[in-house]
Amino acid sequence: MNIVFSLDQIKEVAEKILAQNPNKIILFNGEMGVGKTTLIKQLCKSLGVEDATSSPTFSLVNEYYTSSNQIVYHFDFYRLNKETEALDMGVDDYLYSGNWCFIEWSEKIASLIPEEHSLVTIELLADGKRELKLE
Numbered sequence: 001m002n003i004v005f006s007l008d009q010i011k012e013v014a015e016k017i018l019a020q021n022p023n024k025i026i027l028f029n030g031e032m033g034v035g036k037t038t039l040i041k042q043l044c045k046s047l048g049v050e051d052a053t054s055s056p057t058f059s060l061v062n063e064y065y066t067s068s069n070q071i072v073y074h075f076d077f078y079r080l081n082k083e084t085e086a087l088d089m090g091v092d093d094y095l096y097s098g099n100w101c102f103i104e105w106s107e108k109i110a111s112l113i114p115e116e117h118s119l120v121t122i123e124l125l126a127d128g129k130r131e132l133k134l135e
Contacts, residue, residue, distance in 0.1 A: 001017075001133070002134075004129055006129050011016055013039065014042040017043065018043065024100045026102050027118070028102065029106070034122045035124075036104050036106065036122060039120070039122065040112070041053045043102065044072055047066050048070070049064040049072055056074055056076045057079060071100070072102065073099060074102045074104075077103070077105040078105045078108070080109070083110075084097055120133070
């Protein structure tokens with residue numbers, strides 16, 4: 001799936017992603033500031049998370065509950081120095097829990113990512129819009 005969108009269309013984009021029935025482990029790739037966290041916040045909202053969401057840049061993972069009591073994990077591995085740091089925090093338990101796992105900077109833990117996952121790539125276009133690819 002490919003979509004070109006502006007940030008004011010983020011709700012529709014999140015709903016289109018979920019309508020594609022992606023794997024519950026979704027990797028988000030793109031340059032800093034392209035809107036990965038903004039999209040993840042909207043995906044959480046579309047899944048029924050009512051609490052405030054934020055980037056887990058310093059905590060590495062935030063845990064949210066949907067209105068139907070599903071768990072959503074949001075990871076940001078930007079500050080990770082070694083994959084062993086992710087192992088030390090128990091990342092395997094999260095990734096194989098069957099819950100939603102939204103992962104920013106997944107290349108920092110590339111060898112730990114399960115084979116079954118979806119990939120969202122976001123690129124900033126010259127006109128300020130974003131191009132999103134879901135694989």
